[in-house]
Amino acid sequence: MAAQAVTPQSVDFSKWYNEIVYRADLAAQSPVRGCIIIKPYGYELWDAIKNGLDRRFKATGHRNAYFPLFIPESYIKREAQHVEGFSPELAVVTIAGGKELEEPLIVRPTSETIIGEAFAQWIQSYRDLPLLINQWSNVVRWELRTRPFLRTAEFLWQEGHTAHATHDDAEAETLQMLDVYADMAINDAAIPVIKGRKSEQEKFAGALRSYTIEAMMGDKKALQSGTSHNLGQNFATAFDIKYLDVNNEQQICWTTSWGLSTRFVGAVVMAHGDDTGLRLPPRLAPIQVVMVPIYRDEDGERVVMEAVSRLQAALLDAGIRLHVDTRDERPGFKFNDWEMRGVPVRIEIGPKDVANNTVVLARRDMPGKAGKQFVSQDGIVEAVKTLLGDIHDNMLEQATQFRDANIHEVEGDYNRFREIVADSWAYTWFCGDAECEKKIQEDNQAVSRCFPLEQDAGEGPCIVCKGTAKERALFAKAY
């Protein structure tokens, strides 16, 4: 039989990624350039991400709403930086119902403008603030170069939009939502992310400040996995979002927006996957446990399936997402198949196990024999629950160690800096100047990722111009 292994990460990470996405059944190619079909398994993964976020959004007082897909062209043009940032990648509808439209409609690349217009009508008084809205939607950005999940012409996401009375309120909201993203990434996806502020060059078109959670992928490239923006009064001014304060004076609102997209599915794949396939974090895995019955004749089948039904009922009762693989395939095939799909735990059960009242528990995060253990059927639910927790912890630990081993601090030595960013992340003093950033980008393929929020105070020489820098930044090659 032909080898069915994927291209190893070490040979060609990019190729590995593409193969995994299709072979693990996350997505399929679509007839439309730059778009993908998200298949059920991939969508279930997105659903899990989505549910984790939605729960957190609601817990912090946000409400979901839905705004139109089509945005009048004039709206996009109201905020100068915004239009400049987005115009190259807009899809525009000029004909509808067989007639040329009086005003072209933009297929939303993001909804600040149309939501801003609505906010202007909804907000009259300081009593209406803060206004905390979230939308789950699709957006379109006509990217020239696309990759499944990481950058597609159409993608799914959520975009939060809020309005506040003061700059500080808006800033608190922006940072709170960044925390929400980080919490989901770490506790649901087992991806250790670094919270930071984007440089002036890298911030959102029209924002006062942009924040990001940055994650390190298996090839050591950085992936911006979620962003949160303090929009200041830029959009509020452009869209007349005003309120009367306690003194009956007109004030301009402060707004925020924050988004996390199906790109995060790509983050899960690239942060955890290995040469055997996907490795899904237990809390997001659509299937947490797969049970593979093993037998060689009808007697064996009867006795094994009886035990399978019993264990299945117990595990499903406990709320574990379980799948029993009864396909007419050899066990070895099934093992490999589910490993490709990243299922965290596999239960093998055969006649010998039934005789011994045991099962084999195999964990995806530890390959081969090392990850296998015999456990008693009696304590199966607890054993599985504990194991799922252990796997999450271990995956987070592995990813954290990998990340920390590949971030190197450097001070003042530009040559050393260049060596570092060639292969990993550099952490260094950076003045934030556009010219300095440009030089780094031109000399290396790396760009600034963020000024990490958690760093010791102090100052040092900017890695490029040697001028006094008050913050350190992370630099890396990025997706």
Added chain:
RNA sequence: CGGGGUGUAGCGCAGCCCGGUAGCGCGCACCGUUCGGGUCGGUGAGGUCCCGGGUUCAAAUCCCGGCACCCCGACCA
């Protein structure tokens, strides 16, 4: 948007140079065999050879034009 590549069965490809009945592997269906780490054998279904035009008795193959997708760079969640 620049550079390269590829369009032939669901997927991966050969055939094209040198025109002559469209093939291989995997997958799929059925039968048997096997089943604790990617079984083996048999039978079978499945094709606008990317599209349009041209040359020719005859085009997957040669010529002209178009389209699509993929990969690599610059730009971006």
